[in-house]
Amino acid sequence: MIYQFISPDIWKKKVMIRFIFSIFTLLSFQSTIAQNLETKINMVPSNWNYSKEATFEKFDNRETVLLNNGRITVKNHKFENGIIEVDVLANGSRSFAGITFRKQNENMEEVYMRLHKSNQVDAVQYTPIFNNESNWQLYKEYQALVSFKKIGWNNLRVEVKNKVADVFVNGKKILTINELKTNQDRGEIGLFALFSNRFSNFKITTTNLLEQKIVDNDISTNSSIINKWLVTKSKLYNEEKFNYKSLYNEDYVEIKTERSGLLPISKHIKKSSSGNFEQNKEEYVITQKNIHVDSDQIKLFSFDYSDKIIVYLNGSPIFKGNNAFRSKGLQYQGHIDINSNKLYLNLKKGNNTLHCIIIDKANGWGLIGKLD
Structure with a gap:
């Protein structure tokens, strides 16, 4: 049997290296947990940027906001990648209710439910907003048939991963947006309503994805297309x-x-x-x-x-x-x-x-x- 002598100084250095490595691993793990933490944004005025289009009130034993023709955004929050979800009260009248994200000034991404269009092919739509203008006519591939609840709350969830977003209604995946159309990778997050809709239970889960800068789409390889x-x-x-x-x-x-x-x-x-x-x-x-x-x-x-x-x-x-x-x-x-x-x-x-x-x-x- 051969014994290897290790000096006290070397032994102390090895112990210190292992200790530092353990602390680094723990901090990295905690950082990952923190970046994937679900945050509920309560429906109270102090959490939101809004004007007269929003009314915050208790309804159905919930904190809610009644939004009429407009958008509101979460205060002091920038969103890049993750999960956004909200409950919207069933509504048979002509109305639109949705989520906006990566908002910068008058440009943003938007997904919304057309609650009066239950069981129709355009019940849910995605549109980029360019210079305060909706563009849903240009992207007919990004709409979906959905059967909404007629009573109670419908849950809308959007999972954003760099240039891709998956859309869920009441837990069922109904649409994949395979190329988000703005060139923005980060921005404000909030809610949108055309006519009147009531929202509750707004949640954000941020995810730690590799940075991927969003750039202009590549030019078509089809030589006949005017590019x-x-x-x-x-x-x-x-x-x-x-x-x-x-x-x-x-x-x-x-x-x-x-x-x-x-x-x-x-x-x-x-x-x-x-x-x-x-x-x-x-x-x-x-x-x-x-x-x-x-x-x-x-x-x-x-x-x-x-x-x-x-x-x-x-x-x-x-x-x-x-x-x-x-x-x-x-x-x-x-x-x-x-x-x-x-x-x-x-x-x-x-x-x-x-x-x-x-x-x-x-x-x-x-x-x-x-x-x-």
């Missing part, structure tokens, strides 16, 4: 006074589309009238696409838009359309699809210019197109 447009500033629209001769005299800036080819105009252009849904005034931008061909030819332009459009080719009008919410009936939503409209463009040899006048009131200001 850049020249766009003007927004102006109030008056059909009688609109001067088509100004098409070539405007100041334009180049804007990239999302990977799908969608140009969400409100994300880049701020209106003078926003946030009032169909009570907004109509505003317009002019978009421009330069097309160069080596010989006279015909190209197929497939496109869609919201709300209205006038298309010009080389200064001549060739199409006018209206795709606004309820423009073709009470149930017409005005969603957009790149294959909804088709025009054959008679292009001359050399440079050609395609202009699209995009006119909008609310619910999604957008353009999408491709050239085949």
Whole structure:
């Protein structure tokens, strides 16, 4: 048997190293627990940023807030990743009730229940809010059929993981948002109601995920999709006074589309009238696409838009359309699809210019197109 002699100094150093390692491990574990701690935000005025749209009161043996046409946010709280949930009182009247998160000024993510739409395909919707404008018409893939409780409370839960969010209603997963549309990875958190809804039991659980900076979507690899447009500033629209001769005299800036080819105009252009849904005034931008061909030819332009459009080719009008919410009936939503409209463009040899006048009131200001 061989005995190894360890000096007292070395032994003390080893003990100290093990002690420090144990403390570090314990602190790391406690930090992880702290960052995953569920926090209940009581429905009392001192916890919320609000104005006259909110009334805090006891109801059904709960602390509640009755929210009428507006948004409120939690005081002194910034949210990045985690779980947000709230109970909403059953409501058969036309109303919208939801959660906003990563709010920075007038831009945010929003998920809401349309409680009067129980058992319909658009009972729950997601929309990014750009410059105080909802954009649900542009993202028809992010809605879901849900059967709401007619009595009692419906629970809405959103689990946010970097650019992805899963949505649950009454414990059942009903929707995955695989690409949150703002470029914000952190911001305020709160509640949203259109018309009147009562909320209770608001909870936040933060999660410790690896940092992942949210960036603009990659450009489409489909060469036929138009992935850049020249766009003007927004102006109030008056059909009688609109001067088509100004098409070539405007100041334009180049804007990239999302990977799908969608140009969400409100994300880049701020209106003078926003946030009032169909009570907004109509505003317009002019978009421009330069097309160069080596010989006279015909190209197929497939496109869609919201709300209205006038298309010009080389200064001549060739199409006018209206795709606004309820423009073709009470149930017409005005969603957009790149294959909804088709025009054959008679292009001359050399440079050609395609202009699209995009006119909008609310619910999604957008353009999408491709050239085949």
